[in-house]
Amino acid sequence: MSGVTERVVLEPERYEFSASPLHQFELARRDFFKILGAGIAVFAIAKDALATQETAPGHRSFHMEELPKDISAWLHIGEDGTVTGFTGKAEIGQNIRTSLAQTIADELRVRFESVRMVTADTALTPFDMGTFGSRTTPTISPQLRRVASAARDLLIEAAAREWNIAPAGLVAADAKVTDPASGRSLKYAELARGKTLALNLPAEDPITPASQWTIAGKAIPKVDGRAFVTGKHQYTSDLRPEAMLHGKVLRPPSFGATLTSCDDSSAKAMTGVVVVRDADFVGVAAPSAHEAQRALDAIHVQWKEVPQISSKEIFFHLKQNATARFDDRNREQKGSVEAGLASAVHRLDATYNIAYIAHAPLEPRAAVAQWTEGKLTVWTGTQRPFANRDELAAVFHVPESSVRVIVPDTGSAYGGKHTSDAAIEAARLARAAGRPVKVTWTREEEFTWAYFRPAGVIAVKSGISGDGTLTAWEFHNYHSGSSGIETPYVVANERTEYHAVPLILRSGSYRGLAATANHFARETHMDVLAGVAKMDPLDFRMKNLANPRMRAVLEAAAKSFGWPRKKTQEGQGFGIACGDEKGGYVATCAEIAVEKKSGAIRILRLVEAFECGAIVNPDGLRNQVVGAMIQGLGGALFEAIEFENGRITNPQFSSYRVPRFRDVPEIEAILLDRKDLPSAGAGETPIMAVAPAIGNAIFDASGVRLNNLPMVPNGLRSA
């Protein structure tokens, strides 16, 4: 069971790029039309779609020869006029089911209500690397636009044939093709009737600029909201195929422990219980969860444990164990830092520590697995259905074509649901049981056996001239990652490096990856420099910033916040921070209060300006931005995974504190809509500047500079 205990390679960054226009097309469409009925479809060849998808070097990559050869559809117009859009991306609460349907409706010129999305199903949707890196809006939206634009051409051609006239001059709008010369029209549904027309996505097809959007750009509510407020939506953990068993897995007492003995005889003797022992995997399946638990409790095992690093020594360890290897991608060097420091009037040297934190999605990992005649179907809440499919195929030694992964709209992920752990467990148990099996992780399992946002140490050296101009910038990130590592400030002498460290805890993606850590270090450091230069923190930033988009978000946030503000009461403090990442620009202002007696910190107000190009759905975007700000509060103030002897010592909501209602301040999100710029993703970047803005406000209020995340797990007194 490599999926459970393997040490995954830390993925500092993973990107995928836009699926490019497609060529050459060979048919295998018959099955598709069998499923969806006759109509008009736009296809793409998966292989070509992938040609420009890229992964960072140094981790599991998808080689071209491994790619699925099947042909994938992106859009189908049915005989009843229903439009179906297909994407391999998963809906995990970020609202893409709505925003992508808007995009299609907008470009195809149909009513929003006539579009439905099929998402994240390896049998039905185009191959996709995964739902991460804020890539859905910048890559899939334009892809679906190109597809819808091509479909309009196809519809116009079909109408022209029908009327036996030239297609030029015909207009596709309002779900019909109209001939302005004669006034006659044919509905898309009529044109689709009795046809199985398919089209390759042409190399270029003009798409509608954001300034002319009519359905995209609007605050359309979540498309199936009613199913969520009634409890009818079925998450993975709610599914129950006929004859399903409940599975549970025996966990080692600590990370790295190996099984030395196992007596499962009494569990095996229980009626209706299936016990699986396979290498270090021990699991059971039973008709109910309590029977499965009873069987698990009846298994007697011994483990051999191995010494592990604890959270108390983690930061020392990380700095000591950095590997000498650098990834060029994660290294930036220009000018001479030494010369820049020598010429500086003020120099600063500081180190920042970042704790491990957990995603803690409210729906823990879950999977339902079913084997039918050697073929495996798995429903699971994952961000990477195709990668999960490949992992399942590898683990069970079956071809990828024998595995189907379906992702029900999922109870959040935040980068935490890339792996296929629960899927592999459910599938292993289901194979032994000969019946479908559901595995739902407990909260403690989720906190312990999932993976974490990696801890890190960041060392920064800098220098400024007498007038506050940055003259040198040296930035080293140990372990936590390279996202957002490049400084947006203008500096002639710079060295920026990411240093890999072998994993301690299982680590991986998290909303914003290391951008939060790197922005915390950089923006805290810049604040100290502003103080040294005796400049206002906003003025100091502006002096060293050239990028107009960054300046614009800073100005917008400062204006709404009322920066610079005068203190009106004791313990009050104001802070500002900014950054850019994944095509989005963010600036955050914080107002906090330190209670004099207890040292307790209260966040009173957060104002954030965010700009991600043309806004597709301002309502969904606002939810994502405000959500990121609130989630960012947790890692800023109190979230930290603690561990000792290979055990997580705070694996519950009672011991791992997440933001709750009382932690939420007055929040203002300013969304800058740049219709002249392509839309960027928005799920991650709005989290980055929250921690440094708060830290800078704490300093402003108290004179205490906090260089570690979380900053005040027990209030300022203990910091």
Next chain:
Amino acid sequence: MPIEIEVNSKRYPVSYPPNTPLLYVLRDELFLSGTKYGCGEGQCGACTVLIAGAPRRSCQIPVGAAVGKPVTTIEGLEKDGRLHPVQQAFLDAGAFQCAYCTSGMIMSSVALLQSNANPSPAEVVQVLQGNVCRCGTHPRIIEAVRHAAKLLQEHGR
């Protein structure tokens, strides 16, 4: 002798042992999966149901303790295809993202509005403090509960 419980005005025989948390009976035996598992220690509120009108964490209540007391789950709020005003208010406010916490949020809010027809934001915060939303939709949830209070007054419920 098997016990029987009343859920959403319907009686169900229960075969699970009486010490089984009500949550698992609702989800796995009665197939009322709108009530969610989030932590199993009464810390997140995703499993909140009403027992005799009071909000309870169903992961902490043995099913045996619910015998003779009417239980209301999220599935019991909609009447004749009409959403409960609290459900409608959450929908109107777009007060969810992944929505896994939504059932629990709505049940806690229904209970609050039964005892306090017009709660202040601070009172909403006080009551919902035990409900975790990991997506950070808190401001809209508060807005939704206040909106629900208005709807309830208009509907005279």
